[in-house]
Structure formats: structure tokens, C-alpha cells
Amino acid sequence: MVEDKDIKLSNDPSSAKQATCFFLDPETSKDVAFVQFPQMFHNLSNKDIYGSQSRRGLTMAMIMPQANLESTMYIESLRAIHGQQIVKKNIPRYVILQEAQAVASCSYDIDTNWGDEARVSKYSPFTYGISRMPIMHAFAFCYFTSTVQYAVAFTLYAFILPLSFFKGIPLFPMVKFNTTLALLLCYLAL
Structure with missing residues (x-):
């Protein structure tokens, strides 16, 4: 399992726990490659300083297919990407x-x-x-x-x-x- 460098900055402290639940579920773990947590802060005013003036860009990055995962809080499972078999x-x-x-x-x-x-x-x-x-x-x-x-x-x-x-x-x-x-x-x- 790989974590993004910015997962510690996620505004939801249970993000890693939720991703682990997805990866350990025997029915869905074969199909889940990564769990993405967007860097979006809800319930803030329009003049907040936490969006770093790039709220529009991050909103579009979440809409765009194949976003570049830059500061998007993701956790991925390499087994889902490379297959379930383990080569020894x-x-x-x-x-x-x-x-x-x-x-x-x-x-x-x-x-x-x-x-x-x-x-x-x-x-x-x-x-x-x-x-x-x-x-x-x-x-x-x-x-x-x-x-x-x-x-x-x-x-x-x-x-x-x-x-x-x-x-x-x-x-x-x-x-x-x-x-x-x-x-x-x-x-x-x-």
C-alpha cells in the first residue's frame, strides 16, 4: 500500500482507516487500485485562505479524468494494480x-x-x-x-x-x- 505525500494534510483524520477498509474487503479489494481523498475543505466561507487561491484549479482537477494526483490525498494498493499473485x-x-x-x-x-x-x-x-x-x-x-x-x-x-x-x-x-x-x-x- 502506498500513501500520497500529502495524506497527512487531509481534513478527515479517518482517511487512512477508510482506505484500509476498502483494501481489506475481500469482495472489493481486487477491483480497487487507489482510494482518492480530494483536497477540498467544506463549510468554509468564500474568502477563506486555506484554498491557496487555487480552489478553481483543484475543483477542475477533481472533475478532469486522469487527474495528476497532485495533492489529492490518495492511497493506492499495488496488488490491485499489478495483480493479486505474489512472485517469490x-x-x-x-x-x-x-x-x-x-x-x-x-x-x-x-x-x-x-x-x-x-x-x-x-x-x-x-x-x-x-x-x-x-x-x-x-x-x-x-x-x-x-x-x-x-x-x-x-x-x-x-x-x-x-x-x-x-x-x-x-x-x-x-x-x-x-x-x-x-x-x-x-x-x-x-
């Missing part, structure tokens, strides 16, 4: 180490078209998906598929700012009274 083989330790080294080296996809097919696809969410779904679904889909790009900016911001601070290089412009007053007036005009 005595695999030598050196074979496991060789397989782990092959996977870790990322050399298993050399001379294959897998990398090109995965990167450049005609089924890109920005071109293929938008024209075939409602506009709010398209916005939510594009938002969730492009959130990975924020990692580059966050990484640069995390390393360049402290390094420039320790070297004494100013990254932000000097604040002068005239500039501050002009910016303050522009801000108040909005």
Missing part, C-alpha cells in the same frame, strides 16, 4: 545491484526513440487538449501541466540570491525617495 523468487543480490545501477545510470534508453516521443508529442496539453475540452478544464489542465516550470525559477532564486548577498552584489535597485514616491502613487492609483 530468490534473486541474487548482485543481480539486483546490476539492475539498480542500470536504472540509475539512465543508459537504458540510449538508442531508443522513447525520449523523443515523451518530450515532443502531438498530444501536448497546450495544443491538443485545449481544443477538445471546455475552457475551464483547459485552463486547469494547462496550469497543472506547467507548474513544473516553476522549479527552475525557484531553484535560481534559492541559490543566486544568497550567493549575491554574500558577495555584496546588489540584485535589486537602490530605493530613492523620488522613485519610492512615484511607485507609491502608482500603487495607490490602482
Whole structure:
């Protein structure tokens, strides 16, 4: 059984217990691959701060088929996904180490078209998906598929700012009274 990283943030403390009941039921456990707990907080006002201003995106993620399970509180059963049979083989330790080294080296996809097919696809969410779904679904889909790009900016911001601070290089412009007053007036005009 695998738990999502955010299951501890679920607003229902009995979520794991409920999922375990689904997986241990002899009649339904063969058909249940994962139990999903959406990150939705009920009985809150429209101005709550707990939705992180992405309530619309999370609502659309719950509606969209094949949601990316990003912060959706899920618990999955690997037996339901991979089958009920348990394979008991005595695999030598050196074979496991060789397989782990092959996977870790990322050399298993050399001379294959897998990398090109995965990167450049005609089924890109920005071109293929938008024209075939409602506009709010398209916005939510594009938002969730492009959130990975924020990692580059966050990484640069995390390393360049402290390094420039320790070297004494100013990254932000000097604040002068005239500039501050002009910016303050522009801000108040909005």
C-alpha cells in the first residue's frame, strides 16, 4: 500500500482507516487500485485562505479524468494494480545491484526513440487538449501541466540570491525617495 505525500494534510483524520477498509474487503479489494481523498475543505466561507487561491484549479482537477494526483490525498494498493499473485523468487543480490545501477545510470534508453516521443508529442496539453475540452478544464489542465516550470525559477532564486548577498552584489535597485514616491502613487492609483 502506498500513501500520497500529502495524506497527512487531509481534513478527515479517518482517511487512512477508510482506505484500509476498502483494501481489506475481500469482495472489493481486487477491483480497487487507489482510494482518492480530494483536497477540498467544506463549510468554509468564500474568502477563506486555506484554498491557496487555487480552489478553481483543484475543483477542475477533481472533475478532469486522469487527474495528476497532485495533492489529492490518495492511497493506492499495488496488488490491485499489478495483480493479486505474489512472485517469490530468490534473486541474487548482485543481480539486483546490476539492475539498480542500470536504472540509475539512465543508459537504458540510449538508442531508443522513447525520449523523443515523451518530450515532443502531438498530444501536448497546450495544443491538443485545449481544443477538445471546455475552457475551464483547459485552463486547469494547462496550469497543472506547467507548474513544473516553476522549479527552475525557484531553484535560481534559492541559490543566486544568497550567493549575491554574500558577495555584496546588489540584485535589486537602490530605493530613492523620488522613485519610492512615484511607485507609491502608482500603487495607490490602482
